[in-house]
Amino acid sequence: MNDIERMDKEYVFGTWAFQKAYNPKQIVDAEGVYFTDADGNKFLDFSSQLMCSQLGHKNERINKAMNAQAEKFAFMAPGFTNEARAKLGKKLAEITPGNLKKTFFSPGGTEANEAAIMIARWFTGKHKIISRYNSYHGSTYVSAQMTAEQRRWATEHGMAGFLKAPAPYEYRTLFKNAMQTLDYIDEMMTHEGDQVAAVIAEPVVGSNGILVPPPDYMPELKRICEKHGALLIADEVMSGFGRCGEWFACDLWNMQPDIITMAKGITSAYLPLAATTVSEEIAAHFDENFFNIGHTYSGHPMTVACALETIQIYEDENIIAGVKEKGRYLMDKLCELKEQHPSVGDVRGVGLFCGVELVKNRETKEPFDDYDAKIKGKPSVLAQVGGKLMAEGVYVVPMINTLILAPPLIITEAQIDEGVAALDKALSWADEQL
Numbered sequence: 018m019n020d021i022e023r024m025d026k027e028y029v030f031g032t033w034a035f036q037k038a039y040n041p042k043q044i045v046d047a048e049g050v051y052f053t054d055a056d057g058n059k060f061l062d063f064s065s066q067l068m069c070s071q072l073g074h075k076n077e078r079i080n081k082a083m084n085a086q087a088e089k090f091a092f093m094a095p096g097f098t099n100e101a102r103a104k105l106g107k108k109l110a111e112i113t114p115g116n117l118k119k120t121f122f123s124p125g126g127t128e129a130n131e132a133a134i135m136i137a138r139w140f141t142g143k144h145k146i147i148s149r150y151n152s153y154h155g156s157t158y159v160s161a162q163m164t165a166e167q168r169r170w171a172t173e174h175g176m177a178g179f180l181k182a183p184a185p186y187e188y189r190t191l192f193k194n195a196m197q198t199l200d201y202i203d204e205m206m207t208h209e210g211d212q213v214a215a216v217i218a219e220p221v222v223g224s225n226g227i228l229v230p231p232p233d234y235m236p237e238l239k240r241i242c243e244k245h246g247a248l249l250i251a252d253e254v255m256s257g258f259g260r261c262g263e264w265f266a267c268d269l270w271n272m273q274p275d276i277i278t279m280a281k282g283i284t285s286a287y288l289p290l291a292a293t294t295v296s297e298e299i300a301a302h303f304d305e306n307f308f309n310i311g312h313t314y315s316g317h318p319m320t321v322a323c324a325l326e327t328i329q330i331y332e333d334e335n336i337i338a339g340v341k342e343k344g345r346y347l348m349d350k351l352c353e354l355k356e357q358h359p360s361v362g363d364v365r366g367v368g369l370f371c372g373v374e375l376v377k378n379r380e381t382k383e384p385f386d387d388y389d390a391k392i393k394g395k396p397s398v399l400a401q402v403g404g405k406l407m408a409e410g411v412y413v414v415p416m417i418n419t420l421i422l423a424p425p426l427i428i429t430e431a432q433i434d435e436g437v438a439a440l441d442k443a444l445s446w447a448d449e450q451l
């Protein structure tokens with residue numbers, strides 16, 4: 018470790034980590050799909066940091082837009098508006114599905130989901146919330162209750178009304194198929210006395226393994242919600258803004274949720290901004306009912322100016338249209354790797370949102386690591402695969418048993434080849450661990 022890294026380790030908490038084992042790497046520069054550490058090592062960003070740097074690093078237009086706003090004024094209280102905020106609100110109404118119209122801005126995806134839950138409870142007058150296992154919805158107290166994986170356990174202190182349903186995890190489901198898990202949710206709502214305010218779902222599950230449901234799944238989930246008088250909240254914090262080859266994953270199936278939450282790609286992660294956009298009916302409810310939420314930084318002028326320019330770049334440079342093709346190119350390469358490496362159990366994904374699930378045994382699907390290896394501080398084969406990739410100059414996020422491959426949407430085929438070549442080597446190491 019160098020002096021900066023040591024200082025950081027001493028004075029700054031590492032997130033989701035045993036502090037003793039946390040060794041942050043100092044980054045000194047980043048441009049396009051690459052970033053550089055303090056020793057001059059250059060890395061291909063094959064996961065867009067935390068699946069958020071959609072346009073890569075050091076984008077001149079975004080930097081200019083942020084500077085231009087800073088030169089006018091950096092901050093005004095949310096009770097004042099400005100050109101960028103009004104235009105961004107309108108733009109989100111245009112690019113989100115169906116009649117989704119009015120937006121509440123917050124600083125991060127976690128808060129966007131918290132707002133969605135409050136809004137759903139106020140609108141329906143009901144209180145129960147269903148989320149699905151193998152999902153992540155945030156890290157504050159309420160959003161952590163909806164998070165249905167090991168990152169919830171430490172904050173689970175008996176908050177009532179948060180129910181969990183099975184995930185559409187085709188590779189590992191106990192059900193006949195993913196669609197059958199919807200019968201379970203339907204049944205669940207009946208047994209909960211139709212007291213469910215909302216079901217919250219990542220349309221394509223992100224950090225819990227890139228789970229793409231069958232095409233009928235989300236439309237059918239919406240129908241079941243309607244049947245029971247519940248809202249459907251689509252958490253598109255990770256899957257939105259072109260990641261899946263459409264503005265939003267919901268667009269893959271032409272379906273409209275009642276509320277959509279987004280963050281990450283809305284500014285390509287240049288500044289922290291999130292949004293909760295609701296349907297016209299829900300928006301109208303608050304004409305006469307108090308909208309009981311706000312943040313100092315709700316729609317912070319710098320962040321909305323940044324988002325507006327980011328979205329303009331997606332449009333001007335036709336970024337999203339290119340994602341499906343690049344995604345198919347990446348997926349073909351991953352399928353080839355699966356043929357060559359027995360440690361690969363499954364590859365799946367849509368657009369530039371792909372996962373490679375590793376297993377000790379293809380027949381039994383026995384995973385390499387325990388589900389909760391990270392929070393128990395157990396050695397992890399997946400983390401070591403991530404380390405091997407870094408040694409090859411490629412950054413990939415390993416989550417539980419899946420490597421998340423979600424490069425910036427501006428990546429070229431040659432750069433995909435570069436990432437895949439490193440993955441090939443790292444998987445050869447994983448094969449030796451069988």
Ligand SMILES: Cc1ncc(COP(=O)(O)O)c(C=O)c1O
Pocket residue numbers: 067124125126127128130153154155156219223224252253254255256280281
């Ligand atoms: C699907 C999903 N929802 C919510 C969040 C929380 O967003 P944030 O980390 O910005 O609070 C994340 C973060 O990764 C996410 O992937």
